[in-house]
Amino acid sequence: MNKKKFAGIFLSLSLLTGIAAGCGAQTGGSAEDTIKIGANLELSGGVASYGQSVSEGLELALEEINKEGIDGKKLQLVKVDNKSEAAEATSGALKLVSQDKVAAVVGAATSTNTLAQVEILAKNKVALITPTGTNPAITNKDGKVNEYAFRTCFIDPFQGTVAANFAADELKAKTAAVYIDSASDYSKGLAAAFKESFTKAGGKIVIEEAYIAKDTDFRATLTRIKSSKPDFVFLPGYYEEVGLIIKQGRELGIDVPFMGGDGWDSPKLAEIAGGDALNNTFITNHYSAGDPDEKIQKFVNAFKAKYKDKSPDAFAALGYDTAYYLADAIKRAGSADPVKIQKALADTKDLALISGKLTLDKNHDPVKSAAILEYKDGQQQFKTNVEPE
Amino acid sequence: MEYIQQLINGISLGSIYALIALGYTMVYGIVKLINFAHGDVFMVGAFVGFYSITVLKLPFFPALILAMTVCALFGMMIERIAYKPLRNATRIAALITAIGVSLFIEYGMIYVRGAQPEAYPGTVLPKETIELFGLSVSSQSLFILGISVLLMILLQFIVHRTKIGKAMRAVSHDAEAAKLMGINVDNTISATFAIGSALAGAAGVIFGVYYIKIEPLMGIIPGLKAFVAAVLGGIGIIPGAMVGGLVLGVIESLVSAMGFSLWRDGVAFIVLILILIFRPSGLFGKNMREKV
Numbered sequence: 001m002n003k004k005k006f007a008g009i010f011l012s013l014s015l016l017t018g019i020a021a022g023c024g025a026q027t028g029g030s031a032e033d034t035i036k037i038g039a040n041l042e043l044s045g046g047v048a049s050y051g052q053s054v055s056e057g058l059e060l061a062l063e064e065i066n067k068e069g070i071d072g073k074k075l076q077l078v079k080v081d082n083k084s085e086a087a088e089a090t091s092g093a094l095k096l097v098s099q100d101k102v103a104a105v106v107g108a109a110t111s112t113n114t115l116a117q118v119e120i121l122a123k124n125k126v127a128l129i130t131p132t133g134t135n136p137a138i139t140n141k142d143g144k145v146n147e148y149a150f151r152t153c154f155i156d157p158f159q160g161t162v163a164a165n166f167a168a169d170e171l172k173a174k175t176a177a178v179y180i181d182s183a184s185d186y187s188k189g190l191a192a193a194f195k196e197s198f199t200k201a202g203g204k205i206v207i208e209e210a211y212i213a214k215d216t217d218f219r220a221t222l223t224r225i226k227s228s229k230p231d232f233v234f235l236p237g238y239y240e241e242v243g244l245i246i247k248q249g250r251e252l253g254i255d256v257p258f259m260g261g262d263g264w265d266s267p268k269l270a271e272i273a274g275g276d277a278l279n280n281t282f283i284t285n286h287y288s289a290g291d292p293d294e295k296i297q298k299f300v301n302a303f304k305a306k307y308k309d310k311s312p313d314a315f316a317a318l319g320y321d322t323a324y325y326l327a328d329a330i331k332r333a334g335s336a337d338p339v340k341i342q343k344a345l346a347d348t349k350d351l352a353l354i355s356g357k358l359t360l361d362k363n364h365d366p367v368k369s370a371a372i373l374e375y376k377d378g379q380q381q382f383k384t385n386v387e388p389e
Numbered sequence: 390m391e392y393i394q395q396l397i398n399g400i401s402l403g404s405i406y407a408l409i410a411l412g413y414t415m416v417y418g419i420v421k422l423i424n425f426a427h428g429d430v431f432m433v434g435a436f437v438g439f440y441s442i443t444v445l446k447l448p449f450f451p452a453l454i455l456a457m458t459v460c461a462l463f464g465m466m467i468e469r470i471a472y473k474p475l476r477n478a479t480r481i482a483a484l485i486t487a488i489g490v491s492l493f494i495e496y497g498m499i500y501v502r503g504a505q506p507e508a509y510p511g512t513v514l515p516k517e518t519i520e521l522f523g524l525s526v527s528s529q530s531l532f533i534l535g536i537s538v539l540l541m542i543l544l545q546f547i548v549h550r551t552k553i554g555k556a557m558r559a560v561s562h563d564a565e566a567a568k569l570m571g572i573n574v575d576n577t578i579s580a581t582f583a584i585g586s587a588l589a590g591a592a593g594v595i596f597g598v599y600y601i602k603i604e605p606l607m608g609i610i611p612g613l614k615a616f617v618a619a620v621l622g623g624i625g626i627i628p629g630a631m632v633g634g635l636v637l638g639v640i641e642s643l644v645s646a647m648g649f650s651l652w653r654d655g656v657a658f659i660v661l662i663l664i665l666i667f668r669p670s671g672l673f674g675k676n677m678r679e680k681v
């Protein structure tokens with residue numbers, strides 16, 4: 001190769017990179033018109049169904065919000081898959097903050113994986129909103145409010161209390177068994193609140209048992225529960241194990257009502273347990289797609305149109321609500337500055353969302369109502385709404 | 390009465406361990422290799438069964454046979470690719486390879502289809518609860534126990550009454566001498582892997598039908614438990630694996646029955662440690678001279 005040719009190639013190459021750099025600068029310019037929002041969710045792994053639902057709800061809402069934009073800016077979602085593991089959630093949060101420089105983070109869908117991110121985000125002064133993490137410690141640990149942690153859902157003690165009152169008043173249960181997932185903060189939180197309220201209502205806890213997530217054989221413990229003859233079984237857990245426990249429990253002849261929280265809410269539950277076994281079981285949840293309210297039905301129809309006639313579960317609804325909650329805060333903050341957004345999130349009052357009106361109390365916990373649903377032949381039926389006291 | 394019910398629970402859990410342990414013990418008996426990928430072949434079997442029932446719309450038995458066939462071929466392939474080149478290497482090298490193969494299958498499966506669980510259709514086998522004196526036994530668990538016993542008898546027959554079984558015993562005794570006597574050692578080892586993996590495949594399908602939920606990492610714990618069961622009965626001894634599996638299942642159920650359900654897995658491994666300390670050759674280890 002002669003020198004001239006080489007120089008020519010070199011020149012044209014440098015010209016090209018010059019143009020490319022120019023382009024880069026231009027897209028960089030337009031990047032200022034988008035606000036990046038992180039989503040650190042369970043897109044695969046044991047509770048993937050939750051993360052995927054939240055993600056679908058988020059996307060639908062952002063699509064609607066971006067039609068107008070916020071002060072001419074569009075919201076852009078940066079997704080991270082935490083594989084349903086706390087360690088992955090922690091490193092995902094780090095990546096969102098340090099590499100993507102997001103304005104706020106949505107996630108995770110479960111309490112344990114959310115708790116794994118709280119400290120990192122607080123240290124970097126980026127607000128975290130969990131759509132569905134219900135453990136109280138997310139927003140308030142040892143009596144101290146975590147300034148940068150927020151949520152769109154109600155907290156565990158409320159769910160546990162609602163379940164206990166429902167068991168005592170509606171189902172007339174005098175004795176109850178409590179069967180928890182010993183590795184889940186969520187499950188323990190619900191159980192603690194349930195025990196307190198159920199005993200206060202005059203009931204008696206006859207047996208407390210625990211399992212470890214990923215177990216598949218629960219017959220031995222269920223046999224123990226059966227011989228303690230409870231009127232009611234409280235089973236706060238996630239759908240994978242809950243499905244198997246209900247199925248095996250019914251096979252062993254435990255025919256009393258089972259009840260749990262929003263962790264049951266997944267179409268997989270009915271597949272695993274079978275529709276028959278699910279009869280006479282109840283859950284407390286954030287909302288019901290069967291609620292005749294106009295706003296809810298509008299959301300349900302939009303969701304079905306986007307996702308091939310799939311009915312949105314509570315996780316999808318809360319993902320959707322979280323996007324609106326955040327968009328509202330960004331609008332009021334008038335800036336993509338994470339610290340200003342944090343302030344706006346904390347000041348939210350009477351924001352009308354799908355899962356009810358959202359007002360934050362001093363712990364950053366929303367004050368809103370819970371729905372009670374009953375399973376009939378594998379389908380959720382809306383029973384009643386319970387207002388907070 | 391509760392304890393008899395627990396005994397029944399334990400036996401149905403144990404017969405799954407036994408079924409996986411049969412394959413473990415056979416491969417060890419002949420090649421002296423602890424095939425840690427065995428639990429993952431079990432997982433592959435569960436998925437093959439699942440897809441043949443849901444996608445190909447096969448009934449239970451054809452699905453079972455298809456899963457066994459696919460797993461047999463899969464097991465032979467693993468042996469040819471991963472273990473055969475290491476046949477004259479140290480045993481620790483082969484062991485480490487087995488762990489690598491195991492991780493490869495697990496995460497390969499996640500790569501192919503994602504990590505979310507799948508639910509077996511509930512209508513594959515008639516499911517009835519038989520009530521007897523206040524005890525409930527599901528027809529499925531009787532069925533599983535039946536299949537485990539049947540496969541064990543079949544295995545004993547193959548090993549002791551057929552030509553290939555004779556070759557297996559000869560290879561396990563002394564591979565060099567067997568070669569001198571005109572036995573094709575490679576084919577014999579392939580056949581061992583095929584039979585062992587087919588058993589794991591059968592266990593996978595049965596597990597799916599009985600426990601409904603299957604996922605790519607489902608082979609790890611049952612695989613380890615089956616290993617404990619095989620060691621408990623005396624690794625390399627076929628009836629030992631069967632008894633070891635049943636004993637382990639019953640121990641686990643009794644531990645839960647006493648209210649220590651969180652200690653269940655721990656106790657299984659304590660059993661392993663105790664056996665290795667006090668009776669390293671296993672419960673059936675002493676009187677048997679020939680290992681297959």
